[in-house]
Amino acid sequence: MSNSDYAIKVTALHKMFGDKTVLDYLNFSVPKNAIAGFLGPNGAGKTTTLRMMLGLLPTPRDKIELLGHKLPGDRTSALERIGAVVENPSFIDTLSAYENLKWFGSLYKPVNYSRIHEVIDMVGLKEATNQNFGTFSTGMKQRLGVAFSLLHKPELLILDEPTSGMDPVGRVQMREILLNIHEKEKTSIFLSSHLLDEVQKLCNYVVIINKGRRLTEGYVSDILSSxxxxxxxxxxxxxxxxxxxxxxxxxxxxxxxxxxxxxxxxxxxxxxxxxxxxxxxxxxxxxxxxxxxEQSLEETFMKLTNKGSNTFVSSTETTQTTKEKESKEGEK
Amino acid sequence: MLRLWNLILFELRKILNNKKAFLFLIVLNITPIIASLALLIAYISCKSLGLGDFQFLAMKRIIQAMFTSHFTIFGYTAPFFLALIVGDSFSTEFGRGYMKTLLLTPVRRWQVIVAKTSSIIIFLLIAVLLGGFILQADLFIARAITQPSGVLPNPLQEKLMDTSISMVSVSSAFQLLVITFVANLMMIGFFIVFSMFFESAILMTFCSIGSVMAIHVFYLSAFMLKELVKWFGPLEKLCFTRHFTDLFSLNIIQNVLDGSVTILSEKVLEPMGFSLLWAVIFYVLAVIIFSRKQVLH
Structure with missing residues (x-):
């Protein structure tokens, strides 16, 4: 697969907080047009990876490639084509949903007002269009976050726990929204989540990490078949x-x-x-x-994470181990 | 460029959307507001004189004195408000997660600093101009309510008394705005550097103002202490607060108002030059720190 076929390509990404290694030369790639799940137990390094991908944490040179743009040099060009929500989305409390989208959206390109209404409608917030963000429930805030990330018709959507704090109905709706976006706007989606059944229902590709290292990655159907x-x-x-x-x-x-x-x-x-x-x-x-x-993703996930970060299960993992060793040696 | 412009407008919108901003406008213009009351008292007190020209002259003197004091007081109090506004624009946004949302858009970090600074400067200039307009309006009112007496022939009256209804010349007003801009740019830069390390505006304000006060107290005492300890001398030169107090001294403002000094005079140009230099240092520092800052919330 050539570089242009990847929506995301991460190579030997390393990060330490003090003495603690958070990302241990992490490698993975996500093909274009996939709905990819990013899985791992708490503290595996998912949010840190997403933050580094989006430039919220300092990004090392040439370790991350988004839609063919190398970070950190091409960060702004990449972000023009990407929509993102990291953890709980925060907007200005005293502005309405519409105003928040209008102002934040103006930082991408000239705002198309009909598009604002379209995305508000898409995430089911039509009735709250003129309601102040400060009065929103957690679920509504998540929806507005997704609406914001869709505003400029991104080619890649990066979402961190998009259904956190949502009730079961909200989760189902969010899943439908994301599937709809993927189908209608041909958007590649990369989302981190703890909800494995949600990921299994929504994603066709997964990356599973633990202790800052990749355990496995691939199409869900391939991973589940054994x-x-x-x-x-x-x-x-x-x-x-x-x-x-x-x-x-x-x-x-x-x-x-x-x-x-x-x-x-x-x-x-x-x-x-x-x-x-x-x-x-x-x-x-x-x-x-x-x-x-039917084998569930949960079982696979539990098996992988219980075995620890040194365990590699799929055939691709052998290559991964070798690659990681090589890149580690290269780094040193 | 369009993105930066939109960002400046957005930041200005955020400041004006904040109730604190209106409170700041009132507090920073407390002198012009009091001047309006003083004008009323002066009118009533001088009414018994029966001479409109004298009444107007008395009122004009009051208003002009108020303008000088307004500008000086503004100069000394603005840093406290600036610290709070900068704290709100940076520290609070780090804490509440607004900054994270902002940085998920394709804006560059230096653009965020430029946009926030520009919006704060625009707000500050609005506050200064508002004070000037209130005082100028007072002067118009004073002229309207005090009719020329007609006792003295017009040419003589103009020679003896300043009957102009302009409070300050356009040139002086412009120069005062330049002084305000440069001096406050330096202070804003200093506060931005501070705000990078805090996620609470109040905490950031206390710490930064405390530091400003400590630096200035050191500067005030250094002229004696440097005779005793040699390294106090070079340190004194690093006290950037002295340029701020120099620019907003009553003496300089009065001289600029009466036209005896311009911003190109050495007396003003030197502190202005140093203020600009410090502003550059603070902004470079702020950009470096911000570009390496980890946005965790």
Missing amino acids: NEEHYEIRVSDDSIERTKNILEAAQNIVKSITLAPRGFVVDLENDTSHLVNEILVKAGIKVQALIPL
Whole structure:
């Protein structure tokens, strides 16, 4: 992939606060036209990365590239094509939603007043157009932040926890807003979030980091697909013990067994579910149901973050490790 | 350029949208407001004289004296208000997160400093001009309510008394504005450097004003102390506050008003030159600090 195909490219980004390493030669890239999730536990370095990308923290030379613009030199050119919300958006309390967008928007390019109304409408704040920002609820503030970031029709949207402080209905609406923007305005989106189910529903690409290092990145479908399949096997209560013994004996296809309320949850080798069923039926066990379970991002995330920052799971990770070592050595 | 202009307008809008700004305009123009009352008292007291020319002359003297004192008092009190406004423009914005939103737009950090300074200077000049206009309006009113007596023939009357209804000449007014601009530019630069380290306007104001007072007290005592300790001499030269007090001294303002001194005279040019030099130093420092500042809120 050439550099122009990336919306974001971060190379060996390093940051320390005092003695504490926050970003440890972080590398990742996000392709254009993706809705990418930026995941990591608290203190992983997500917000610091976003702040450095947007120039709120001093940016080292040539470590970050946004839409082909190298930072910090091309920061203003990059920001003209980017919309961003970092943490809780803050606007002038004594100005209305409309006035805030008008004034802050004038710093991008001459304000198109119909566009202000359009974005206010888009985020569902039409009734609060003339309401002072100081009287807004947390959810409304988040929406106005998103409206502000959309004002100049950006090619890339960078959002830090866009649904934080929102109720479930607000989250669903925000997801719809972002999907709508992605479809209608062809905007690439890069968002950090703790809400893994939200990310799984919204994003097609993810970057997972921990302790300032990348654990994995790639398209969600690729990350979730693995050599294993997960199934729930339901059997009657009196066959539980026998079923367990049979499954344990089939070590070559059953990788793990966990007791579930009405049977077991098992990890199987790919395309072996019919064999498990056959074994159990032949042994005279009445299999009530064999239910395939979809692997969730949450499981992957938990596995990765629990293993620690030195664990790399996907094939791309081997390359990542080598690259990081190289860049670290280069830095030194 | 258009972006910078929009930023200046936005900053001015923010200042004028703040209730404190109106309070500052009233407080900074307390002398002209009192002058209006004094004018009324003078009119009533001089009414028994029955001579409009004398009444007008008395009133004009009062107003002119008020203008000189207004300008001097303004010069000494403006830094306190400036510190608060600069604190609001920088420290408060860091604390409340406005600065973060501003820096997410494609503006450069030096542009933020230039825009905020310009808007504060414009506000300050509005305050000075407002005082001047109030006093000039007082003078018009005084002329309107005191009719020429007709006792003295007109040519003689003009020779004996200053019947002009202009409080100051255009040239003097312009020079006073230049002095105000340069002196306050230096102070604003100093306060901006300070505001980079605080997220509360009040805290920043106390600390910066405290520092200004400490520097000036040192300067006032240095003329004796430098005889005892040699390094007090060079340090005294670094006390930038002396240029500010020099520019706003009663003596200089009176001389500029009566035309005996201009801003090109050595007496004014020297403190103005040093003030400009300090302003450049403070602004360069402010830009360097701001460009490295981590905006965390």
